Amino acid sequence: MIELSPLTLSCRDTVLELNPHLGGSIARLIHKGRDYMRRTPDGARDVLQTASFPLVPFCNRIRDGHFAIGTHKVALRPNLGDHPHAIHGQGWLNSWRVSEQGPSRVVLTYRHEAGEWPWTYEARQVFELRPGGLRVWLSVKNLSPSAMPAGLGFHPYFNRTPLTRLKSQLDGVWMADAECLPTEWHAGIWRKDWTGGDFVTDGELIDHCHTGFTGRADIYEGAQPTLTLRASPDCHWLHIYVPPGEDYFCAEPVNHMPDPFNHANSGLRCLKPQAVAMVWMDLTLHG
Numbered sequence: 001m002i003e004l005s006p007l008t009l010s011c012r013d014t015v016l017e018l019n020p021h022l023g024g025s026i027a028r029l030i031h032k033g034r035d036y037m038r039r040t041p042d043g044a045r046d047v048l049q050t051a052s053f054p055l056v057p058f059c060n061r062i063r064d065g066h067f068a069i070g071t072h073k074v075a076l077r078p079n080l081g082d083h084p085h086a087i088h089g090q091g092w093l094n095s096w097r098v099s100e101q102g103p104s105r106v107v108l109t110y111r112h113e114a115g116e117w118p119w120t121y122e123a124r125q126v127f128e129l130r131p132g133g134l135r136v137w138l139s140v141k142n143l144s145p146s147a148m149p150a151g152l153g154f155h156p157y158f159n160r161t162p163l164t165r166l167k168s169q170l171d172g173v174w175m176a177d178a179e180c181l182p183t184e185w186h187a188g189i190w191r192k193d194w195t196g197g198d199f200v201t202d203g204e205l206i207d208h209c210h211t212g213f214t215g216r217a218d219i220y221e222g223a224q225p226t227l228t229l230r231a232s233p234d235c236h237w238l239h240i241y242v243p244p245g246e247d248y249f250c251a252e253p254v255n256h257m258p259d260p261f262n263h264a265n266s267g268l269r270c271l272k273p274q275a276v277a278m279v280w281m282d283l284t285l286h287g
Contacts, residue, residue: 023047024096031285038157052156056091059153060258067261119148139278142271153254167197171212206242213238
């Protein structure tokens with residue numbers, strides 16, 4: 001059985017726990033004894049129970065797992081229970097290798113060999129912890145002889161109470177069908193005024209991609225700021241996931257929208273052989 005004990009980094013009063021063998025995920029992020037992300041249960045073996053995991057080499061859903069690019073006709077099997085669409089790539093469902101390790105810096109790598117996803121690539125995560133903050137870089141390198149579609153993002157889970165508010169500059173949202181695939185774009189505010197800093201509460205599921213993301217989102221408890229998320233400039237989309245009745249939510253900076261092969265200007269890019277794409281996420285912890 002694979003050992004799933006977390007790898008621990010520390011920098012003064014800030015502690016980061018990682019689970020390399022569980023999707024290269026974050027297990028805990030602690031500052032002054034307080035959890036600033038959803039805490040992964042001890043002994044968890046499901047990456048969906050973690051505090052954050054990487055999205056590589058694509059984010060969110062590909063409709064029915066099917067697309068064609070160049071000479072490749074790709075058919076990906078569903079990888080989330082009975083959900084019919086391929087989701088989040090391969091990185092989150094595999095073990096990552098610790099390639100560098102120091103007291104406050106760790107590098108994890110994952111190599112995917114061509115198969116159902118017909119390109120070989122190497123993904124890399126760099127975690128750098130600082131007093132009251134964390135920055136994570138996520139990159140992918142195309143190791144195949146042909147161009148590879150590539151998208152990147154992060155899937156962090158944050159704690160939620162009735163007082164939790166989220167604020168971020170956004171200009172619209174993609175409406176979604178019952179299978180959480182985008183249907184049409186809605187300009188401005190929909191249900192929640194995130195631009196004004198709305199409460200992260202709702203009686204119905206929110207699982208939508210928001211556009212016009214300017215790279216910053218702030219989380220508050222009432223009027224008190226608790227966390228500031230920043231993301232690299234090409235992360236123009238913020239996917240917000242609020243499941244009713246749960247004590248967590250997600251605010252996911254990504255560099256393309258869901259179902260990217262069926263929408264123009266989706267953000268998904270093609271990497272030439274040996275080319276590298278990279279994004280980063282930075283968390284500043286207040287308090």
